[in-house]
Amino acid sequence: MREFPDYFADAESNFRNARYVIFGVPFDGTSTFRYGSKDAPAEIRKASWNFESFHMETEIDLSTIPVHDYGDIQVEDEPEKVVKRVEEFVCRLSGKIPVAIGGEHTISCGVVRALKKRDIAVILLDAHLDFRDSYEGIRYSHACVARRIAEEIGIDNLVILGVRSAGKEEYMEAKEKGLFFVDAFRIKKEGVERVIHQIMERFGEKELYLSLDMDVLDPSFAPGVSTPEPFGLSSSDVKKCIESLSPSITGFDVVEVCPKYDYGITSVLAAKFIRIAIDRSWSSIKP
């Protein structure tokens, strides 16, 4: 492959003028199946150079949007310290929109913590319920992300889309506590538009934090993830979610890409989703 700069394509604004700040969090310390998502920020940046800066669909040129790529933040091995580090970083962005590239899903907890002072709802796109209180003795495991986020913002401000895997106990507990989730089977049956409509009815007034675990996609669309789960959403389903929700986003992340098990396709898709989210968010706020 040709050599490209080590920043996300078209993210050429300086920090001060940026409206969006991309940053990588190369952490995969609690992964339970495949390790390697710590390599995803670099791979997704590489993949981003594949695209034209002009988006045909919206007629927006990404190079005209003030996006800064900060690079990766330095993280340690302890998941709680990583979460803290991410939180501190996002707090320093003072209102700029964070676009985090994982790393494993744990990193999302840090972004949400930093943003929760505002009235936000969190939309998780994930094959997994991730509602265990701890996993293998770790509370900040990637298998507990939904639980931790629910504690941060209140369970009523959280929804998970595309779920199709859970332990019996966590599943029963999630139902008992009234967690709002829409499984992948229902999305397939009813269509993603209908589900998006429900979310907008419920959270339409709030700012949204959108967290995209790439394993929400069917492995045929995104094979290079840490914990693949068959019968997932299509890339067009996820595109529709991002397009519809991005006008209200206050932050966005893409996590769980595992380049070692990829042949480029998952990183390319992740890079494209980041570009679509920024494009659609900017379209809604630009003068």
Ligand SMILES: [Mn+2]
């Ligand atoms: Mn997952």
